[in-house]
Amino acid sequence: MPELPDVETLKRYVDSTSLRQPIEDVEIDAPRMLRGASAATVRDRLKGSTFKETARHGKYLFIRLSKGRWLVLHFGMTGTLKYFKDAEEAPGHTHLLLHFANAYHLAAIWQRRLGRIDLAESPAAFVEAQGLGPDAFDPGVDLEAFKQMLRGRRGAVKPALMDQGFLAGLGNIYSDEILFQAGIRPDAKAGGLSGERMTALHRAMQHVLRVAIERQADPDRLPESWLLPRRQEGAACPRCGAGIKRMSKAGRSVYFCPKCQR
DNA sequence: ACATTGACCTGAGAGC
């Protein structure tokens, strides 16, 4: 699930459910997912805090705690959040569970344990320490900045888009979608794209992210004209009807239309 | 600098 639009949706979910509620108790069972702060430190910091505000950078969600510092969550491939009332509703694979004073609960769930829980002084400090590039949806990444960044890359365009140190937030699914909408082959050289194609790529990136966020990153609500609902080998390209191709690259599947993307 | 591979985890779906 969690690429930039999914994490933005989770951020808004926290905003609409969990702000300003005192946290009365905390359960953590996530040894491998804690890399910076220990479970005890995270628990102490959360317990008795409220959530003051949220922020997002790339695929990371940050939540400012009233006792100071920010909770950092990364959702890996299967992570998500659930806010609920009845304790019996606690989902399986919950690795962080907060009990609010209003008797509601917030569960952070990772079916596969690929994810991260941490504390940071600030989102900016974390982004710096982690070596993340600018957020892909940041207006500061305007066309000129984007072109400048691409020109410095020698490799293929898809790995560049997915490189969190280059641009933060895009993963396998959305980078395929953006390249599809821009009409660019995933294995085209990033730095060798014409100015026109870089412009198309930038426009597609903005468009895909904006629409996906508007639709709460729900695959069932994304436009039929997108590649996303047909990411399977041989499916009909929504634009030209040709068969969608699948390639394996760096251990991940790449889907594209060989006719529309050149 | 860049690309590839395997490891980390668990579950779903396909094929037999």
Place this chain on the structure above:
DNA sequence: TGCTCTCAGGTCAATG
């Protein structure tokens, strides 16, 4: 039904 195999929206380290 049950087994085995492959794959899944991410990242990191190690290797060519």
